Amino acid sequence: xxxxxxxxxxxxxxxxxxxxxxxxxxxxxxxxxxxxxxxxxxxxxxxxxxxxxxxxxxxxxxxxxxxxxxxxxxxxxxxxxxxxxxxxxxxxxxxxxxxxxxxxxxxxxxxxxxxxxxxxxxxxxxxxxxxxxxxxxxxxxxxxxxxxxxxxxxxxxxxxxxxxx
Amino acid sequence: xxxxxxxxxxxxxxxxxxxxxxxxxxxxxxxxxxxxxxxxxxxxxxxxxxxxxxxxxxxxxxxxxxxxxxxxxxxxxxxxxxxxxxxxxxxxxxxxxxxxxxxxxxxxxxxxxxxxxxxxxxxxxxxxxxxxxxxxxxxxxxxxxxxxxxxxxxxxxxxxxxxxxxxxxxxxxxxxxxxxxxxxxxxxxxxxxxxxxxxxxxxxxxxxxxxxxxxxxxxxxxxxxxxxxxxxxxxxxxxxxxxxxxxxxxxxxxxxxxxxxxxxxxxxxxxxxxxxxxxxxxxxxxxxxxxxxxxxxxxxxxxxxxxxxxxxxxxxxxxxxxxxxxxxxxxxxxxxxxxxxxxxxxxxxxxxxxxxxxxxxxxxxxxxxxxxxxxxxxxxxxxxxxxxxxxxx
Numbered sequence: 001x002x003x004x005x006x007x008x009x010x011x012x013x014x015x016x017x018x019x020x021x022x023x024x025x026x027x028x029x030x031x032x033x034x035x036x037x038x039x040x041x042x043x044x045x046x047x048x049x050x051x052x053x054x055x056x057x058x059x060x061x062x063x064x065x066x067x068x069x070x071x072x073x074x075x076x077x078x079x080x081x082x083x084x085x086x087x088x089x090x091x092x093x094x095x096x097x098x099x100x101x102x103x104x105x106x107x108x109x110x111x112x113x114x115x116x117x118x119x120x121x122x123x124x125x126x127x128x129x130x131x132x133x134x135x136x137x138x139x140x141x142x143x144x145x146x147x148x149x150x151x152x153x154x155x156x157x158x159x160x161x162x163x164x165x
Numbered sequence: 166x167x168x169x170x171x172x173x174x175x176x177x178x179x180x181x182x183x184x185x186x187x188x189x190x191x192x193x194x195x196x197x198x199x200x201x202x203x204x205x206x207x208x209x210x211x212x213x214x215x216x217x218x219x220x221x222x223x224x225x226x227x228x229x230x231x232x233x234x235x236x237x238x239x240x241x242x243x244x245x246x247x248x249x250x251x252x253x254x255x256x257x258x259x260x261x262x263x264x265x266x267x268x269x270x271x272x273x274x275x276x277x278x279x280x281x282x283x284x285x286x287x288x289x290x291x292x293x294x295x296x297x298x299x300x301x302x303x304x305x306x307x308x309x310x311x312x313x314x315x316x317x318x319x320x321x322x323x324x325x326x327x328x329x330x331x332x333x334x335x336x337x338x339x340x341x342x343x344x345x346x347x348x349x350x351x352x353x354x355x356x357x358x359x360x361x362x363x364x365x366x367x368x369x370x371x372x373x374x375x376x377x378x379x380x381x382x383x384x385x386x387x388x389x390x391x392x393x394x395x396x397x398x399x400x401x402x403x404x405x406x407x408x409x410x411x412x413x414x415x416x417x418x419x420x421x422x423x424x425x426x427x428x429x430x431x432x433x434x435x436x437x438x439x440x441x442x443x444x445x446x447x448x449x450x451x452x453x454x455x456x457x458x459x460x461x462x463x464x465x466x467x468x469x470x471x472x473x474x475x476x477x478x479x480x481x482x483x484x485x486x487x488x489x490x491x492x493x494x495x496x497x498x499x500x501x502x503x504x505x506x507x508x509x510x511x512x513x514x515x516x517x518x519x520x521x522x523x524x525x526x527x528x529x530x531x532x533x534x535x536x537x538x539x540x541x542x543x544x545x546x547x548x549x550x551x552x553x554x555x556x557x558x
Contacts, residue, residue, distance in 0.1 A: 030249075032398050033462060057376050060464070060473045061490035076462060076473060082397035084462045086475075107379025109498055110203070111490075117206075133206030144214055151214055 008034050008083065011054065018049045037088045040098060043075075046087055047101045050077055056085065062111040064119040066147045069093055071119055075101070075108075091121070100126040118145040137162065171199065176512070189501075189516075196508050201501040205494070216487040221247055221321060221456055224484070229315050231489060234277065237270045238467035239474075239489070240319035245400055246463035246476045247321045250456050257444040259323035260402035265336075265439045266309070266318050267401070267465075268432040272343065273302045274468035275383075275425040278520045279350065282422060285513040286363040291353065298346040305339045308332070323449025333440045340433050347433075351426045354419075364419035368503040368515035371416060380499040381492050382470020383428065384519045386412045387420035394466035405442075406435050418518040425520075454482050467492055469520050493521045 008028035015036055016023045022042035028034050038046050050056040058078040065072040067090075075087040091098055100123040102109050112123040113132040120143040123129060134144070139161040144154055174191040188207060192200035212231055216224050228243035229236045241263055248255060255263070280295035303313050309328055310316035318324050328336075354360050370380070375388040385392055393410045395403040411427040413420040458480040465472045470492035479485040496519040503515055 029461075035460070058379050060379075060471060060495070061475075061488065063475045063486070063488040065477065065486045074475065076475065078398075078464075078471075080397065081392040081394065081471075084398070084464065084473075086462055105379070106377050107495070107498060110205075110494060114494075128202075131206075132204065133209050135206070144211060151211065151218060154211075154214075 019046055032083045034085045040089045040091050043089050044099050047104050051104055059105045059108050062115050064115040064121060071121055096120055097122045097124050099124050102126055119143050193509055198504050198507050201504045203497050213487055216484055220482045225320060229317060233314055234274050235467040236315050237266050238465050238472050241267060242463045242465040242472050242474045244319045244321050246461050246474050249461045250459045250478050251452050253322055253450055253452055255323045256447045258446050259448050261439045261443050262324045262328055263401040264406055265436050266316060268436045269302055269306050271432045271468045272429050273299060275429050278425060279422060282517050285517045288359055301339045301343055305336050308335060320449060322452040327448045340436060344433050347426060347429050354422055363514060366417050367511050368418045368518050369416050370499055370503045374502050375499055378498040378502060379495055381495045383421060383424045384496055387424040388416045389414040394464050394471050398464050406438050408435050418514055421518050469493060
């Protein structure tokens with residue numbers, strides 16, 4: 001376990017070395033888990049570093065979290081299928097855009113569309129951000145995973161707009 | 166090729182057995198697929214949102230109902246995530262029981278799939294034989310947990326039911342029967358010309374594409390990539406139970422059948438090992454209702470591949486955010502790739518090849534892009550068309 005712990009710390013050290021002040025926080029709460037928080041303008045740089053220098057090929061998913069004034073995006077990568085590297089970045093709600101990483105990691109194509117549907121984040125450069133999950137009659141601009149509305153309120157809003165919920 | 170006009174074929178969408186029901190728009194030129202566009206979410210139930218307004222205990226049951234086939238994979242992933250947030254560990258006996266249930270689930274899921282694959286290529290005799298044999302593993306699951314589908318074995322802090330030693334002989338007897346049948350099944354698959362004809366070199370997924378498109382599970386392993394969360398990121402008792410990660414270099418639907426069949430034999434041996442080495446002691450520890458603030462990434466190898474849950478807690482009895490990504494979603498980009506260049510007749514078997522839950526996909530509309538003329542055919546008709554087409558080509 002000790003030996004593995006050092007691999008996680010090595011990943012953190014390398015990321016800090018490459019991105020310097022753009023790494024805001026980094027920790028490894030347990031073996032095979034790494035959490036790194038980066039500035040949102042460094043996302044593509046960080047992902048390119050993971051794929052080119054560390055050999056990360058696999059993205060497991062992208063989690064979007066509404067934390068009030070901001071949207072938190074967590075990109076969950078896996079190194080050699082074993083070490084889960086969660087790259088976190090925060091974007092303000094008044095400018096919900098972030099560059100797409102689909103050209104760097106093609107497997108992210110559906111995960112970005114999912115976050116776009118559920119939270120309204122715009123991934124610049126994504127080939128097709130059309131609806132993936134929400135129904136056609138879902139009201140425009142209503143993002144179900146935002147915290148502003150409870151499931152009941154959502155149901156009411158969708159029904160009022162003529163959709164089915 | 167050379168028909169000159171591209172016709173769009175919408176495919177789906179009713180597909181309620183999974184978290185990701187699917188709809189595909191195929192662009193076909195003549196009989197060859199040139200583009201595939203997925204459209205998901207027809208049965209999106211908003212479980213992630215629903216989990217935010219329920220307690221951690223209620224969410225065990227919600228997680229169980231994400232999927233009707235790999236229900237145990239979801240609760241294992243959920244419970245170990247919350248356990249990690251709480252800083253508790255399930256007792257060793259519970260971890261072994263989790264392995265036993267997970268592997269029984271894998272056998273039932275893979276048998277279900279091989280049966281459906283046989284059905285898709287028109288081999289209904291084999292389908293019925295497999296599903297008859299599958300009843301054995303369903304009986305074992307019911308015998309152990311009281312339920313055929315939602316076993317409700319997992320809870321935060323361990324498992325809800327023990328597997329006492331007097332249960333072992335009956336489980337072993339069932340496993341011996343299954344082992345015999347699965348070996349027979351592998352032999353059938355290897356020699357039967359119908360199966361080979363319909364699956365060899367069909368739905369090719371090259372290793373490079375599989376890795377690039379972040380494919381998971383048996384589909385990835387059938388493209389020769391050795392990747393398995395049970396081995397790479399061991400959870401429950403997987404670090405202690407010996408097993409082989411099955412791979413195959415075939416990269417086609419045939420390889421996917423072989424990989425799943427051989428995985429079932431591995432699962433049988435794993436269950437035997439776990440029964441032989443079941444540690445004594447408690448099956449669960451009591452845990453508090455309130456979970457301290459924190460976040461955790463939890464991963465499990467579900468029958469269809471890597472399952473990942475992310476949980477963020479805020480110090481209350483309800484999660485702040487709970488994210489679920491089940492393996493079928495990860496397999497869809499690879500599936501779209503596999504379908505390119507295939508015949509329309511091979512859509513059912515290639516689609517079935519990644520093992521999406523197929524039960525209710527029953528409606529297909531064929532639209533001529535020039536005249537917008539719409540003709541709706543059922544999945545059953547397409548299957549029959551596929552078999553007829555195969556006979557003359």
